[in-house]
Amino acid sequence: MEATTSKTLTIxxxxxxxxxxxxxxxxxxxxxxxxxxxxxxxxxxxxxxINEAVSHKKFDELEPKCCKAxxxxxxxxxxxxxxxxxxxxxxxxxxxxxxxxxxxxxxxxAAP
Numbered sequence: 001m002e003a004t005t006s007k008t009l010t011i012x013x014x015x016x017x018x019x020x021x022x023x024x025x026x027x028x029x030x031x032x033x034x035x036x037x038x039x040x041x042x043x044x045x046x047x048x049x050i051n052e053a054v055s056h057k058k059f060d061e062l063e064p065k066c067c068k069a070x071x072x073x074x075x076x077x078x079x080x081x082x083x084x085x086x087x088x089x090x091x092x093x094x095x096x097x098x099x100x101x102x103x104x105x106x107x108x109x110a111a112p
Contacts, residue, residue, distance in 0.1 A: 036074075039069050039077065049062045050066070050070075067096035
């Protein structure tokens with residue numbers, strides 16, 4: 001199981017790095033996988049914390065800035081980032097709420 005998790009994390013990091021390195025042309029492309037990933041990549045340690053939460057049910061690495069990114073991520077991004085795991089947004093948002101990291105959002109537009 002350790003090898004599978006390590007392999008999955010490595011593949012995920014390679015995909016994230018590849019997307020970050022590729023210049024996406026149109027607005028539609030930017031608001032798809034690359035745009036959604038940037039919401040998490042821009043927060044240091046957030047991708048790793050989400051991986052720990054989803055893969056190992058370890059939520060202690062979720063930080064306030066990561067929870068803010070999770071909370072503000074647009075509903076259209078979750079199926080793109082986790083296509084076969086519809087429970088992930090609920091799990092992460094609930095974990096952030098329990099940790100007390102849910103920001104008060106007023107007059108703020110959601111991320112793409």
